Amino acid sequence: MGNQIEDVPDISAEWYREITAFALHTPGWVRDAAAVATDAVPVILFALLVFGWWRARRGDDRTMALALLAPVAVVTAYLASEGVKSVLRLHRPCWDLTDVVTVATCPPYGDWSLPSNHATFAAAAAVGPAVLWRGVAAVVAPVLALLEAFSRVFVGVHYPHDVAAGLLLGALVAPVVLPALRSPATALISAMRRRPALAVLVATGRPPPGRTRAGCGRWRGRTGT
Structure with missing residues (x-):
């Protein structure tokens, strides 16, 4: 099927039509879900x-730093996504393909499409x-991310290339933010854990694995590594 919509790859428009048509033929409870x-x-x-974050309170300084940086990476990626959207200003499929029936209500004009x-x-x-x-925990989150991307096409609010771009952007930005800020964040966590008023946010009050408690409530790590 040809596509006459500007800035939209033919294959993406075709897949969008096929997925939304498939969605309409699924049971009602599937669409609702x-x-x-x-x-x-x-x-x-x-x-x-x-x-x-809660789990990292029993970990070392680096683990807690990464746990606190993870939301920072998410916010950074989201803001990057919003920035790209505002520059590209590409249409949602449900704005232009008016013959397609979607599961979700089409977002209002001005809520741009790419990236998702x-x-x-x-x-x-x-x-x-x-x-x-x-182990399993490390696999669950990426699987949820893929399901989220597919669901955006399934309910009819994005083209496949919109969600592919979103996945790529998020997967690129987060791994850049984490290592870039890891060292200063680790140093900050170490300092916070030496202050009782702040330690409650980043420690359980028990020595993290591989550490012993010594003098004045400070944590002293092993020598080496």
Whole structure:
């Protein structure tokens, strides 16, 4: 099927039509679940970041620094997404493809399409758990990010290339922010843990693994590494 919409790849418009048509043929409960999940998944990912902070309170300074930097990376990626959107000002598919019936209500004009903010947020939010945790926990967040990206097309508010761009942006920005700020953030966490009034935010009151408690409530790490 040809596409006459400016700045939209033909293949993306075709996939959009196919996915939204598939969505309309799914059971009602699936469509309802998708409509809820497309906004709920970012909340779940944010909850994972909060859990990461809580869990890191028993970890070393570097782990806590990464846990606190993860939301910073997400906000940075989101703002970058908003900046790109405001410059490109590309249309949502449901504005131009008026013959397509969508699961979700089409966003108002001025809420631009590329890149997808939801996909950007999800990809950036998935980086933190992937860095901090191992095993199943490190896989769940990236899977949620992919599901979030697909759901944005499924409910009809984005083209596939919108969400692909969002995933790419989030996956690129977060890994840049984390290592760039890791050293100063680690030093800050170390200083905060030496101050009782601030330590409650970044420590449990028990020595992190590999550390012993000594004099005046300070944590002294092992020599080496």
